[in-house]
Amino acid sequence: MTPELTALALAALLQAIQFLLFAIPANMELGTGYTSSARDRPPSRQLSDRTARLQRAMNNHFEGLILFTIATVVVTLGNQSTGVTAACAWAYLAARILYIPAYAFGWRPWRSAIWGIGFFATISMILAALL
Secondary structure, eight states, X not given: OOHHXXXXXXXXXXXXXXXXXXXXXHHHHHOHHHHTSOOOSOOSSOOOHHHHHHHHHHHHHHHHHHHHHHHHXXXXXXXXXXXXXXXXXXXXXXXXXXXXXXXHTTOTTHHHHHHHHHHHHHXXXXXXHXX
């Protein structure tokens, strides 16, 4: 398995961890009656600030994971895996790991900088594969 595919597999596991980091407190705060319902009506209670941030961080990773998956597929199927693309894949994963506490604890402006590192690493993988 290429280093990029390994990073992608770990990023997918990270997404599952993020889901648990959000879902457990959300169930405690909103109650399982609401979270197991069809959610046709808004909840009677709101999520705490931290739980809402964990939800936004999780959703942000879903968005970033799409582009990172494309970059990994392009690199892997194009047989363009290099030390540069591997370093970019690991940088993406490290940035996504750091992004969770950065978002949850409101680290400004670091949260945006961490996001930028992951985004730049992903775009760099695609560019490296094309060049």
